[in-house]
Amino acid sequence: MSKKPKKKTGKTISKNTKAKQARRKKWRVLFWKLALVLVVLFAGFTLYLDSVIQSKFKENRWQLPARVYAQSLELANGKPMTPTRLRQELELLGYRKVVKATRQGDYENYKGSFFIHIREFQFWDGQQESLPVSFSIKSGRVSELKNRESGKTLQMARLDPLLIGQFHPNRLEDRILVHSDDVPEHFKQALLTVEDRAFYEHSGVSPKAIMRALWHNVTSDGRSQGGSTITQQLVKNYFLTNDRTLWRKFKEAIMSVILEVRYEKDDILQAYYNEVYFGQDGGRAIHGVGLASQYFFDKRVRDLTPAQSALLVGMLKSPSGYNPRRKKEAALKRRNQVLKLMYDQKHLTEQEYQQQRETTLSVVNKPELKLSRVPAFMDLVKRRLQDSYSEDELKSEGLRIFTTLDPVMQRYTEGKVATTLTRIEKSKGIDDDSLQTAVIITSSQTGNILALVGDRYTDKAGFNRAIDAKRQIGSVIKPYVVLAALEKSSQYDLATIISDEPLSLKQRDGTLWQPRNYDRENHGQVPLFVALMKSYNIAMARLGQQVGIDTVADFIGQAGVDGKVRALDALPLGVLELTPIELAGLCQSLASGGLKIKPEAITAVTDNQGELLERYPIESERIASELNTYLVKAGMQLVVEKGTARYLHNQNPFTKFAGKTGTTNDLKDSWFAGFSGEHLAVVWVGRDDSTEANITGSSAALPVFTDIFNGLPTETLQLGYEENIEWKLIDSDSGLLANDHCEESVEIPFIRGTAPTEYANCEPEEAEESFFGL
Incomplete structure (x- = not known):
């Protein structure tokens, strides 16, 4: 007989219930503990990812370099x-x-x-x-x-203005960083239409896009579709790897949300512009729309057409598959698909769509990717800015630098320099490519630098001869010797007689210095304007002694030469080493009528929002009277019209210039400094190793100057009317007033009341006897 089961008492039920409740409570506690641990771990992981994102952005990878604009x-x-x-x-x-x-x-x-x-x-x-x-x-x-x-x-x-260069965070990095404002609206429209139409609506991840992509991938015939937002693409490309794992996708999603919380949408879009991948050029990756625009079309981003924007955006899906140089048909088809999407989204009118669709790919042959179009000028700008801005500020804070460069004049000058030097080498039997040069062109009145060449090969960065090549300037100094004399004493004028007879000066070491003229001839007593026009060394050396070498040295220093000018007996012949830009500064005071004006390359600097940080105004200081400077300018005009620089006048007879050639004794250095009513230019030609090149100011630097200004429109130099100036016809032999029989006479300006009053004793030529002796 089986036993009946015992009936559970209330006490037993209560025990079981309590046990179950205890177990449940234990699991609940364990669950919440685990949940808390997971939350803490997730929060810590999120904080870690946040720190990774912030530290990466703080590396200035996407912070903008200073952008430099031409005038x-x-x-x-x-x-x-x-x-x-x-x-x-x-x-x-x-x-x-x-x-x-x-x-x-x-x-x-x-x-x-x-x-x-x-x-x-x-x-x-x-x-x-x-x-x-x-x-x-x-x-x-x-x-x-x-x-x-x-x-x-x-x-x-x-x-x-033309963007001429940038100061990049890393000069070895193949990118041309751009600001959102540089990117045309049609590129942005194409990008968002193709890659992320909800960019301004989602928070980094778009569940809707992910579900749409999953459905497409399941139902399509093998063609996959991505669901990543632009933010996710940026995170993957910069912070993560291309591993196709759930763990990477998980990190990508979290980091995308963090990025959206930390930064504005436009900041993210700007970073994307500069990071996105467009393919390879051999072993070099093409990153960023700035570099891609130059690489494929040889133009700036802002100048892209809608069709070119559509091509670049279309390439993002498969940079190698739609490379327009290797797979033209596929690239054209893909570009037109993007244009159609833009039209469907009403970003293009029907007429614009049809016009853009019918254009060719317009891809150029592979251009040489350069960091700067004008390396010598950019070098000058950077040196000028370093007084006020740190390296980090120049390379990361998006400063906008407005300069004085005239881009058309710069390009024209670069072309003439190369062709003229080649012609000079060929005509004089000089080794090919052995001559080097530097050219500076400024505004003759303001000192603004309009063009600057620091190397024969103008796109080559390196030794900047315009700024760093110190060479003796030779006879270019002579107008300043004349101006020093005029400033010191009213006994001097352009007709003052100076002896060009042999001169011996005892030096400190006991030796005798005996200057010689280039033609090895002595010319007796000559008017000052003739000594300047013909560049007579002995006469100028003697003038320096009469005025006082210390006086000449001090005056040249005040006129624009930094540092102390040594008072050497040979100073009036140009025994003074200057760089081309220093000589341009010195000559500026003649062109501007006696005002010392330092050549300037920068107009203003703003921050990346356009707020003005610094202006670079024209600063001037009078170092000589307008009247005396007027006289010297007239003398320099004669140098061009009748003297050592007459080649310039012969080639360009309808434009008046003032100028002076310069040659060193050993024929190593050739100089010419000259100005019109609008422009001033200094040209140096020589060799880097300072060996003899057998060139003079007239045979090398002057032809470069002449070739530049033959095709460069410039205002003629008009001395104009001055109430206190009077012009007289002067005999070139005696310096006295010319009569009707003086063959060599020149019209010369004088400060009113200082002109000679006596007439030269020019005799008429005896008439030849007739055949009959009558």
């Missing part, structure tokens, strides 16, 4: 301009010549009439909005400048 071309009624000069500027700026200019960066040109849709730009003195202007060029000057839309007459309009 902007200003248009104003009456301003000198030629259609060729204007078209060259528009070409450099990437403006598009079209039939109907409807967008910023377009222009029309019908004979002498222009319509330009000027781009908006943040200048150092304020924001300039996009401006449609129309004008004509008549008789070499701008006229009828108007706002094309309103018809209003404009006082002035200026084109956006």
Whole structure:
């Protein structure tokens, strides 16, 4: 007989219930402990990832380098301009010549009439909005400048300046970092349309995009689709690897959210622009839209067309698969797909879509990727800025530097330097590529540096001869010896007689110094203007002794030479070492009428928001009277018209220049310094190793100067009327007033009341006896 089970009492039930509750409580406690641990671990991991993101951004990887701009071309009624000069500027700026200019960066040109849709730009003195202007060029000057839309007459309009270089965080890095403002709107529209239409809506990760991609991948015929946002792509490309693991995707999602919390959308987009991968150039990766734009189209990002933007965006899916140089058909098809998407999203009109779709890929042959277009000028700008800004500030804070460089003049000068030196070497039997040069062109009145060449090979960075090559300047110094004499005593004028007879001067070591003329001849008693015009060494050495070598040295120092000028007997013949830029500063005081003006390369510096940080105004100091400087300028005009620089006048007879050649005794260095009414230029030619090159100022530096200004429009030098100046016809032999029989007479200026009053004793030539002896 089986036993009946015992009936559970209330006491037993209570025990079991309590045990179960205890176990549940234990599991709950364990669960919450584990959850807390996981939360702590997750929080710690998140904080770690946050620190990784912040530290990476703080490395300045995406912080912007300083951007350096050339001067902007200003248009104003009456301003000198030629259609060729204007078209060259528009070409450099990437403006598009079209039939109907409807967008910023377009222009029309019908004979002498222009319509330009000027781009908006943040200048150092304020924001300039996009401006449609129309004008004509008549008789070499701008006229009828108007706002094309309103018809209003404009006082002035200026084109956006050319970006000529940047100071990169890492000079070895193959990137051209860009700011969001540099990227055209159509590139941004193409990118967001193709890669992340909800970019401004999601928080780093888009669940909707992920689900859409999963569904597509499951239902499609093997063609996969990604669901990553632009933020996720940026995180993967910069912070993570390309491993296809859940762990990497997990980190990517967390870091994307952190990135969105820490930084603005536009900051993320700007970082993406500079990080995105566009393929390989051999062993070198092409990162960033800035470098890709130059690499494929040889142009700046801001100048991309919608079709070019569509091609670059289309390449992101497969840079090698859509490489336009190797797979043209695939690249063209992909580009047109992107254009269609842009049209569907109403980013392009039907007309724009059809026009862009019909264009070719327009990919250039592989260009040489350069860090700077004008390395010598950029070197000068950087040195100038280092007085006020640290290396980090220049390379990371997005400073905007506005300079004085004239890009058209710079390009033209570079071309002439190369061809002229080659011609000189060939004509004089000099070894090929053995001559070097430096050229500086400034505004003759302001000292602003308009062009600068520091190497025969103008795109080559390295030794900057314009700034660093110190050489004896030879006879270029002679106008300052004359000016020192005029400043010291009223007994001197351009007709003062100076002896060009042999001179011996005892030196401190007991030796005798005996200067000689280049032609090895002595010329007796000569007027001062002839000694300057013909560059007579003995006469100038004697003038230096009469004025006082200490006086001459002090005056040259005050006129613009940094450091003490040594008072040597040979100083009046140019025994003084200067760099080309130092000589340009010295000559500036002659061109500007006696004002010491330091050549300047920078106009202003702003921060990356356009706030003005520093202006670089023109500073001047009078070192000589206007009247005495007037006399010396007239003497230097004679050097060009009748003296050692007459080659310039022969080649360019309709433009008046003042100038002076310079040659060292051993024919190592050739100099020419000259100026018109608008420009001043200094040219040096020689060899880096200072060996004899058998060149003079007239045979090397002068031809370079002449070739440059033969094709460079410049205002003629007009001395103009001065109330206290009077002009007299002077006999070149005696320095006295010329009569009707003086064959060698020249019109010379004098300070009123100082001109000679006696006439030269020029006898008429005896008439030849007739055949009959009558």
